[in-house]
Amino acid sequence: MSIFGFLATVKLGEATSGGGFWMPEGASTVAAEVDEVFYFINNINYFFFALCTFVLVYFAIKYRLKPNHHSGFSHDAPTHNTPLELTWSIVPLFLVGVMFWLGMDGYLRLNESPEDAYPVSVTGQKWSWTFQHPEYGVTEAGELTVPLGRPVRLLMTSSDVLHSLFIPAFRVKNDVVPGRYSSLWFEATRPGQYRLYCSEYCGKDHSKMLAVVNVLPEEEFQAQLGKLAREYEDIEDRDLPVYALTRLYNRCASCHSLDGKSGTGPSFKGLWERTKNGTTAFTDGSTLADYMRPGGEFEVPENYIRDSILNPQHYIVQNYLGAMPTFKGQLKERQIDALVLMIKNMDRLVDEQGNPIESPDLGDADISTGAGQ
Amino acid sequence: MTGDPRPLEQPTLTDNYLTYTRGFLSWALTLDHKRIGLMYLCSVLLAFLLGGIFALLVRTQLLVPEGLIMDQDDYNQAFTLHGGIMVFLVIIPSTPAALGNFVLPIMLGAKDVAFPRLNLMSYYLWVIGAIFMVYSIFGGGLDTGWTFYTPYSIDQNSAMGGVIPAVTGAFILGFSSIFTGMNFIVTIHRLRPKGMTWFRMPLFLWSIYATAVIQVLATPVLGITLALLAVERAFGIGIFDPTLGGDPVLYQHFFWFYSHPAVYIMILPAMGIVSELIAVHSHRHIFGYSFIAWSSVAIAMFSFIVWGHHMFTSGQSPLVNVVFSFITFSVAIPSAVKVFNWLATMYKGAISWNTPMLYGMGFIFLFVIGGLTGLYLGTLSTDIHLHDTYFVVAHFHYVMMGSALIGFIGGLHHWWPKMIGKMYNENAGRVAFVLFFIGYNMTFFTQFMLGSHGMPRRYATYPADAGFQMYHIISTIGSYMMAIAFFMMAAYFISSIFGGRRAAANPWGGRSLEWQCTSPPPHDNFSEQPEVGDCYDFSVLRWDEATQGYVWREDVDRPGEKSHA
Amino acid sequence: MTQMHVQSDGHDEHGHDHPEFLAHHWDNPVQQFEAGKLGMWLFLATEVLLFGGLFCAYAIWRSNHPELFKYGSQFLDTTWGAINTAVLLVSSMTMAMAVTFAARGKMKAVAVSLVLTLLGAGGFMAIKYVEYSHKFHEGFYPGMAFYEKPNASDLWMPLEETAIAQKAEIAAAEASDSAHLAAEDVARAEMPSPPADSQVWNQPEAGIGPQGLTTNNEIMEMAEFSAFLPSSVLGNIEDQPEELAFAEHHKPGEEVHLSHPLQDPERPVNAQKFFTIYFMMTGLHGIHVVIGGIVIVWLLWLTMRGRFSAAYYTPIDLGGLYWHIVDVIWIFLFPLFYLI
Numbered sequence A: 001m002s003i004f005g006f007l008a009t010v011k012l013g014e015a016t017s018g019g020g021f022w023m024p025e026g027a028s029t030v031a032a033e034v035d036e037v038f039y040f041i042n043n044i045n046y047f048f049f050a051l052c053t054f055v056l057v058y059f060a061i062k063y064r065l066k067p068n069h070h071s072g073f074s075h076d077a078p079t080h081n082t083p084l085e086l087t088w089s090i091v092p093l094f095l096v097g098v099m100f101w102l103g104m105d106g107y108l109r110l111n112e113s114p115e116d117a118y119p120v121s122v123t124g125q126k127w128s129w130t131f132q133h134p135e136y137g138v139t140e141a142g143e144l145t146v147p148l149g150r151p152v153r154l155l156m157t158s159s160d161v162l163h164s165l166f167i168p169a170f171r172v173k174n175d176v177v178p179g180r181y182s183s184l185w186f187e188a189t190r191p192g193q194y195r196l197y198c199s200e201y202c203g204k205d206h207s208k209m210l211a212v213v214n215v216l217p218e219e220e221f222q223a224q225l226g227k228l229a230r231e232y233e234d235i236e237d238r239d240l241p242v243y244a245l246t247r248l249y250n251r252c253a254s255c256h257s258l259d260g261k262s263g264t265g266p267s268f269k270g271l272w273e274r275t276k277n278g279t280t281a282f283t284d285g286s287t288l289a290d291y292m293r294p295g296g297e298f299e300v301p302e303n304y305i306r307d308s309i310l311n312p313q314h315y316i317v318q319n320y321l322g323a324m325p326t327f328k329g330q331l332k333e334r335q336i337d338a339l340v341l342m343i344k345n346m347d348r349l350v351d352e353q354g355n356p357i358e359s360p361d362l363g364d365a366d367i368s369t370g371a372g373q
Numbered sequence B: 001m002t003g004d005p006r007p008l009e010q011p012t013l014t015d016n017y018l019t020y021t022r023g024f025l026s027w028a029l030t031l032d033h034k035r036i037g038l039m040y041l042c043s044v045l046l047a048f049l050l051g052g053i054f055a056l057l058v059r060t061q062l063l064v065p066e067g068l069i070m071d072q073d074d075y076n077q078a079f080t081l082h083g084g085i086m087v088f089l090v091i092i093p094s095t096p097a098a099l100g101n102f103v104l105p106i107m108l109g110a111k112d113v114a115f116p117r118l119n120l121m122s123y124y125l126w127v128i129g130a131i132f133m134v135y136s137i138f139g140g141g142l143d144t145g146w147t148f149y150t151p152y153s154i155d156q157n158s159a160m161g162g163v164i165p166a167v168t169g170a171f172i173l174g175f176s177s178i179f180t181g182m183n184f185i186v187t188i189h190r191l192r193p194k195g196m197t198w199f200r201m202p203l204f205l206w207s208i209y210a211t212a213v214i215q216v217l218a219t220p221v222l223g224i225t226l227a228l229l230a231v232e233r234a235f236g237i238g239i240f241d242p243t244l245g246g247d248p249v250l251y252q253h254f255f256w257f258y259s260h261p262a263v264y265i266m267i268l269p270a271m272g273i274v275s276e277l278i279a280v281h282s283h284r285h286i287f288g289y290s291f292i293a294w295s296s297v298a299i300a301m302f303s304f305i306v307w308g309h310h311m312f313t314s315g316q317s318p319l320v321n322v323v324f325s326f327i328t329f330s331v332a333i334p335s336a337v338k339v340f341n342w343l344a345t346m347y348k349g350a351i352s353w354n355t356p357m358l359y360g361m362g363f364i365f366l367f368v369i370g371g372l373t374g375l376y377l378g379t380l381s382t383d384i385h386l387h388d389t390y391f392v393v394a395h396f397h398y399v400m401m402g403s404a405l406i407g408f409i410g411g412l413h414h415w416w417p418k419m420i421g422k423m424y425n426e427n428a429g430r431v432a433f434v435l436f437f438i439g440y441n442m443t444f445f446t447q448f449m450l451g452s453h454g455m456p457r458r459y460a461t462y463p464a465d466a467g468f469q470m471y472h473i474i475s476t477i478g479s480y481m482m483a484i485a486f487f488m489m490a491a492y493f494i495s496s497i498f499g500g501r502r503a504a505a506n507p508w509g510g511r512s513l514e515w516q517c518t519s520p521p522p523h524d525n526f527s528e529q530p531e532v533g534d535c536y537d538f539s540v541l542r543w544d545e546a547t548q549g550y551v552w553r554e555d556v557d558r559p560g561e562k563s564h565a
Numbered sequence C: 001m002t003q004m005h006v007q008s009d010g011h012d013e014h015g016h017d018h019p020e021f022l023a024h025h026w027d028n029p030v031q032q033f034e035a036g037k038l039g040m041w042l043f044l045a046t047e048v049l050l051f052g053g054l055f056c057a058y059a060i061w062r063s064n065h066p067e068l069f070k071y072g073s074q075f076l077d078t079t080w081g082a083i084n085t086a087v088l089l090v091s092s093m094t095m096a097m098a099v100t101f102a103a104r105g106k107m108k109a110v111a112v113s114l115v116l117t118l119l120g121a122g123g124f125m126a127i128k129y130v131e132y133s134h135k136f137h138e139g140f141y142p143g144m145a146f147y148e149k150p151n152a153s154d155l156w157m158p159l160e161e162t163a164i165a166q167k168a169e170i171a172a173a174e175a176s177d178s179a180h181l182a183a184e185d186v187a188r189a190e191m192p193s194p195p196a197d198s199q200v201w202n203q204p205e206a207g208i209g210p211q212g213l214t215t216n217n218e219i220m221e222m223a224e225f226s227a228f229l230p231s232s233v234l235g236n237i238e239d240q241p242e243e244l245a246f247a248e249h250h251k252p253g254e255e256v257h258l259s260h261p262l263q264d265p266e267r268p269v270n271a272q273k274f275f276t277i278y279f280m281m282t283g284l285h286g287i288h289v290v291i292g293g294i295v296i297v298w299l300l301w302l303t304m305r306g307r308f309s310a311a312y313y314t315p316i317d318l319g320g321l322y323w324h325i326v327d328v329i330w331i332f333l334f335p336l337f338y339l340i
């Protein structure tokens, strides 16, 4: 098995360029530095590992109990040697001192974000990431677009439990804590797509709380964000449902299916039917119809969908926990409208199995959102 | 000096502690430390089997990227219970409570531990705690991870209903552990025989002592933390819950203040065992006795001030991180001292390659890997990358399973003849070791690679195109090999009870006092308090073909030993 | 354990001077006694550490939210607290007397002292009962029962409030103390003004104070980022209770009579936390008093049955140690909650 270990030694030469046998290829300014520290420790560890293993095996063989040696064990071999003890305490002490120093040095640099970093605010919630670009007024979900060669600073918080944002290629990670801000910075050095994981356990779909970091050269980056900024403004009302399905639904997908299977939350399939008819039952025993009477809160049924997105804890659907986070402040008005329309027109958007239909026919779709009524 | 009859004395069927009295109640209500130790042993091994089954479920799930056998919720419960059971029910009580209980008073030439009733109570507390733990599976499920991090664990909408039973269980187990620790400290202070000064104690006792100090000092804090957690979850008091103005990171401080020392509760007794194994089976005086003894104490002390290294990415201040990183490295030095002294002990020894020694050597090999990988984690900039990945999983399996548990298994092989009075099949033992050793490294060495390439832990599924699957497959195959090895072990241990050869009083050639009473020991251990010599001077023993054990040499004086002529 | 009386020189099957109270694994009574004592001290150490966790929590809460403690402690009745302290101190004394009498073999006096101690324990619990029921009557419950728990999503607001307070504090430190309120206005002016459609924030209990580990910098940065925060954050700031200012225009110890704390307009955010830690610490202490009482009853029973003598009274000695630690813990609790 230690074959692996020796393989790694062979690869040592590449260490300083980041990556190598032990590490994934690096794509940020700090990656190479972190890898250097890693391989420094690695070399020391190989040495001590080899030393201990060699001594262990050598002694075990050399001093094997001879068959006729079952009695008369000698009592003269030395039982202590203080200079030796001191040597093997002080040498490792010195070495760990160096390790500590290198690690601290790198860490402190990892910790101080440059003044002019490009800001992104990040919200983690079960089980998706939302990235907001204040400079462009753009919100992305599941994908983070960042410029190449410019420091980027993430200011992160969580709206439910702990999460942790981890981008292996950049060698950065920080916990995302509810009720508090934490931050992280990096400067990407290679364009491309990199994986982003949630690395702090956060419940059921922890392992699906993934995202992609999209590193684009400066001009492309600006073009892309400009496009995203105008994205929904340019859309015809009639296209909003499709827009919601392709661009927004991924934030709901971890809990709401399209094929009728219930997950953490009820499926979107058939949801509108239930809502329209007021048959949805809540945990407190009431049904939606109770609130739909004239003058009631949901006289206009669309308002119930809206309310579910903004104040999910108000009415908890029977057989489910109040696990849905609020999207208040994370979706613009028009995006909420789009979601409402999507749910209303679900039957036209997806087929029986819940697969999106290519260019669905929305010619006669009901595109009233209930607002203003 | 004529041959001393006492070490050769064969136990009669009615004379040993196993047969002293009969009937279920004579066991259930026994105050005999040996019986309590044996009861612990059976319970702990049962818990180990349960924890192992959960481990195999975890491994099987990860064979394919989308998960082979479970949905997410089930997987989360599987690793939580695996971790919880292994830590709280298996590894913490294994060496101190099971082996320690059996061996410690005999090593001291005493008749029992200081407080036998308290000892029995500890055992039943363990049982009650275990019932709570297992109940948490059915009473709603437990999916928080063994760390119970807030706010997940206190959120009614997230974590499942098993949190309160589980923390109640851990709370009770904590008290079981505290009482065991108290008992051992007092026993070592007050029941050492004449002539056994502190620096003449077998090293196993030193490490049990250091462990007991940690148990007594750290566990109450876990108790109160878990109590706070349960109250927070039940009543919403607002200490850990951010929606009520609490601080979720505070919980982590409280938790690791116990749980970091707890990892040394696990490793120290195993280190003590290994000191015995290496010396006895090399038939060579232990090297650097006082350095090994003091390093146990040093580890125990340092262990209280490094807990923050589990929280480098939690958002605590950089200064705190730097300080914790610095102190973390200090623990490495006493550990290094131990490793080098064990190696030096083997120098010019007469090493028997029997099963306990194989585990002793296996321990050194695996602990060096596990310990050295702790250094990447203690280093700040690399831990940022490695935290909460499989690299950490691999690190702690090397130290917990590869070291702490293997020390325990080695000790079990070492003292099994003493406990049961029968020898197990040596060849089967060696084969099982080899199988275990290969399987072990296949399982966990691959996880270092997984981790450093970015595979986060506690993942029920993983991206198919990230290059993780190959490692997972090797790892899973390794875990099956390990399982086979453990089942072999169970088989030859059990068959030795019925068909094994009668064990001599001293089958390995040990010098500490437990080898001077019969195998298995009589109810009262010693009819007369034995006198104490240098417990690592093996030159006074010789092999006796007739009994297949070691006896005193007739031709040398036993320094410090009362003559029994 | 069924013998009716035990004497140190009593008959026993172990031969020589092996009195019956001596368990078989001890050589002599001194060894057994010393072991018992060491064990008890270790146990007391774990007790101290158990409370230590709570004292730690107290310290952290108090340093994060001093105003809550200022506000809450005025509702505790110092007179009852002081009486209780005295009761415990006296019972500690009678316990010490029991031990001394036991050493001299005066078993009747031991019994009397134990009864007195027991009365102390009972008295203490009775007073605690009065105090607790009074608190419940006034509506002070621990934890969530104090009022409804807010949503996770409502977290944002108080952070904002904290930012204001922090900015105000920094500004105030730079100017002078008297300018405090003015500084707060400045801080408010610097905050982005609320959008027209914002709702009025009406869940003041969702307070997040400056966390132990949150740096000022982060809070300041947060204020800068607030433009991109959810709209709920930008609720009507003016309506917030001024927790920091509270302590200043409210004399501590001033009589405040209310039918329910929720109706107190000056109640700071998260006032229930004070009562939570109060009930938890005094409650855990109360449990210890009850356990102590049970131990004393047991000792009394054994004393009456003639189990103890001048040669053997270890349980009384150890019970005494336990009782003293219970007392000592109260000595710390009393000032922490009632006085400061």
Ligand code: HEA
Pocket (backbone or CB within 6 Å): A044, A048, A049, A052, A092, A093, A095, A096, B147, B263, B264, B266, B267, B309, B310, B328, B329, B331, B332, B333, B335, B336, B337, B339, B367, B368, B370, B371, B372, B374, B375, B377, B378, B379, B383, B386, B387, B388, B392, B395, B396, B399, B400, B404
């Ligand atoms: C028995 C248990 C045990 C032991 C003994 C150790 C020993 C050590 N551990 Fe480990 N650790 C765990 C159990 C243990 N650990 C567990 C369970 C976790 C994870 C918990 C969770 O999150 O679920 C963990 C996690 C963990 C972390 C947090 C990682 C993270 O989550 O990001 C860190 C960081 O510093 C760490 C460091 C160390 C160090 C420095 C040692 C040292 O004591 C090691 C010292 C030993 C040696 C160094 C080897 C021998 C020496 C030589 C051969 C000589 C040469 C030496 C030098 C050159 C220095 N451990």
Ligand code: HEA
Pocket (backbone or CB within 6 Å): B045, B046, B048, B049, B051, B052, B053, B055, B056, B058, B059, B079, B080, B082, B083, B084, B086, B087, B090, B091, B144, B145, B146, B147, B393, B397, B400, B401, B405, B409, B443, B457, B458, B459, B460, B479, B482, B483, B486, B487, B489, B490, B493
């Ligand atoms: C001492 C502690 C201990 C031990 C021994 C083990 C043993 C094993 N562990 Fe465990 N593990 C933990 C402690 C331990 N683990 C902890 C604390 C965690 C973290 C949990 C969390 O994240 O919350 C963890 C997490 C963990 C993970 C990560 C899960 C994840 O993050 O998603 C994995 C994955 O491979 C794993 C695998 C295994 C395997 C294959 C074994 C195997 O080696 C098991 C083999 C054993 C058997 C198959 C049982 C056979 C037994 C008998 C037959 C009984 C009779 C025996 C005798 C007579 C000797 N463990």
Ligand code: CUA
Pocket (backbone or CB within 6 Å): A124, A126, A127, A162, A163, A164, A198, A199, A200, A201, A202, A203, A206, A207, A209
């Ligand atoms: Cu979010 Cu894990």
Ligand SMILES: [Cu+2]
Pocket (backbone or CB within 6 Å): B259, B260, B263, B306, B307, B309, B310
């Ligand atoms: Cu640790």
